[in-house]
Amino acid sequence: MHVSGIEDKARKARDKKALYGTDVDLESYESEAKPQVIVANAEDLPSVVKKAAMDVGVKLDGESSGSFVQMDQTPVIAKSLYEGVEIMDMASALEKYDFLQDYWWKLVAPDADKYTAEVAAAPPAGYFIRAKKGMKTVFPVKSCLYLGSSNLNQRVHNVIIAEEGSELHVITGCTTPAHVQRGLHVGVSEFFIQKNAKVSFTMVHSWGKEVEVRPRTGITIAEGGSLSNNYILLKPVKTIQTFPTATLAGRGAVASFNTVIYATMGNIDVGSNVNLNAPETSAESISRVVCVGGEVIARGRMTGRVPGARAHLECVGLLLSDKGRIYSIPELDGQSRDLDMSHEAAVGRISEEELEYLMSRGLSSEEATSVIVRGFLDVEIKGLPDDLKQEIKNITQREDLKGAP
């Protein structure tokens, strides 16, 4: 799409409300932010940013294949530490590579809603990550999107391309420091997983009580490619609405979505949407929600369009308070013969029997609840390097996850 075409579409969709989620008043946020200092190495980042990133599982000075950090609207570092992976800020990447026009806004429409329109109208920021053909990495690319100024509308547009036969792991921590009273984060992400490429994408969110978040993600997976997408939200947030859509476009493509949510407040509307468009494709979506307050809408949609496609949805929730709500919406849409699609949804409470069992070992009711909640949120994620797996485990272990407020 030509640049002016994108802008045209964006202009027309400026007031277009999203299908899901509460409506955000974009006018109430500022889009201009003070430019931040660009650094050469992750170690040179402000310590407050490094600390915030660490809290969302992103050890910027630990072993990695590279790093990307955006503070407010400024990409402050985009650095690869491994020749097989290219990491650039989006504006530089668009300038350098004409071929990116074939990927830019191809999986997310600029006029999908007012949020995509907002990003399309903004100067490009965000990351471009490319795993080169056949190159496999074990250490993840570490990225952090840091919203450090109050009332800011942070906008990013990310593109990931995993070329044929490559293996790429990305962990992204999105976070706000405590002093940020109010903010909005709108992120468009487009992931292209090419033939036989393997990608894991792990996103950990830690926002503030007055922060609103609208990620918009489109993913395409070619023949033999695979994606493991993991989303973790354990901290308070005002509103989040996201419904990433993956299309399994080539034979044997695989997608797996794991979602872990511990909600204490806010309106959290998250899910995943998978189109199984090619033979022998399979998809799995597992979500575990613990709600002690606020409203969680857990969506999952699978659409099977070819014979032999396999899909499984699992939405399980623990509702631990009268002040909360879990609304689980698993949807299966079969459009072909010979499909194998299933779902399992449950909303319940902590079993008395499990509580008593742990209490008989000397744990207080609160300790026992916390142990059970942690265990419930400990989703077995396949296809991740051990370090990353451990890091994700650590995030759930160190949080203070109580039964009820």
Add this chain to the structure above:
Amino acid sequence: MWLLEIEDLSVSIGSKQVLKNFNLRISRGETHVLFGPNGTGKTTLLNVIAGIPRYVIDGGRIVFKGEDITHMSMDERARLGIGMAFQRPPAIRGLRLRDLIKIINPKADAMAILKKMDFEAFADRDVNRGFSGGEVKRSEMVQLLAQQPDFVMLDEPDSGVDLENIKLIGEAINTLTQKDQRPSQRTKSGVIITHFGHILDYMKADRAHVMLGGSIVCSGNPGEILEQIKKSGYEGCVGCTCPV
């Protein structure tokens, strides 16, 4: 000195009375065995001592270490020194056995305990999840060895366990009840429910009781009582001359 004293305890579940004016005293260093047919209140007794809710105490009291614990919460009782092996414990998703051992007792040597029960392979498994009957028993013993209670209660530790593992479990019970020490030095006590008495070949018990209809009808030497039951059934214990 008595470690546990149960005085005139009456307990019901719903409208059904399960224990009637039940009395039992266990000294420090003593291990008792409970025999009796199904539905006679043995498991209820253990659950009530452990403090599992759902039971209504109609009368009487439970005194442990001189303290009235009749209405104490489960975790307080556990911290006071009461430990129980469950007959059918729940599985806990996402909680590794190794981690539970550390939670129960941060000072415990988890691997040494697991090794003692030949259970190292289960260190990273979710507690009781997908365990066979015999594995569940060993998982329970592992947890009790970490907890080191002063008073241990075991509900049919030998049911569904093969011979090799019965021996392991018997040894663990001996450890928990300090049977490796001289009688005068033992301070820990226990009570074990067993139907067929297999476990008694591998552990030391000091005294046995037969329960019928929610009360103890006969008490005495474990070997003699078991022989009596084998010979003439539980009914043969009614009106026996054994001191209760």
